[in-house]
Amino acid sequence: AQTVTQSQPEMSVQEAETVTLSCTYDTSENNYYLFWYKQPPSRQMILVIRQEAYKQQNATENRFSVNFQKAAKSFSLKISDSQLGDTAMYFCAWNYGGSQGNLIFGKGTKLSVKP
């Protein structure tokens, strides 16, 4: 069975600093996708970034980037120039290559950005 592990239940960072959230996963599939979702206090689930396993290049979306290490089954999220609005729960999620596959989530990392 596929599993997603986020080993950091809580983290904090100073405004404008950089922070990295860790995620590891376990799968025997070769074709899959990885995602980071953000859940602010409003509880809305917001897509932050996605990575296709077949792509070697790490995905980047503005201040958000990932370090995808397929052999190590690691998928960390780096947030640069942290802003107060980045305060949220961050979930790492895995989806196999089928287009109707459900997401398997990690337990989440609660990130607090301090002024």
Add this chain to the structure above:
Amino acid sequence: AAGVIQSPRHLIKEKRETATLKCYPIPRHDTVYWYQQGPGQDPQFLISFYEKMQSDKGSIPDRFSAQQFSDYHSELNMSSLELGDSALYFCASSASGGTPTQYFGPGTRLTVL
């Protein structure tokens, strides 16, 4: 851009009552997913539909049922509600083909008293 719409946003029910949650996917999205998120937990997959047919089933109780209609909207029907059903219920949608990215609705907060 249009997003996933869920209704109602909040629902309060008594034990043993029934509830119906509705989801309207992003236009041209053909797949709908339902997730349940308890307090302090990660979302758990319940069920999904592709082109109006059930495509996958997760930890959905037998008391719950769902379907996807011809206009692609979906409804989650919950009967004999229990206190433990109190949770945030998300609907997500995706388009088949390409990267299967799921976009979430704002959720329905169900409270069972």
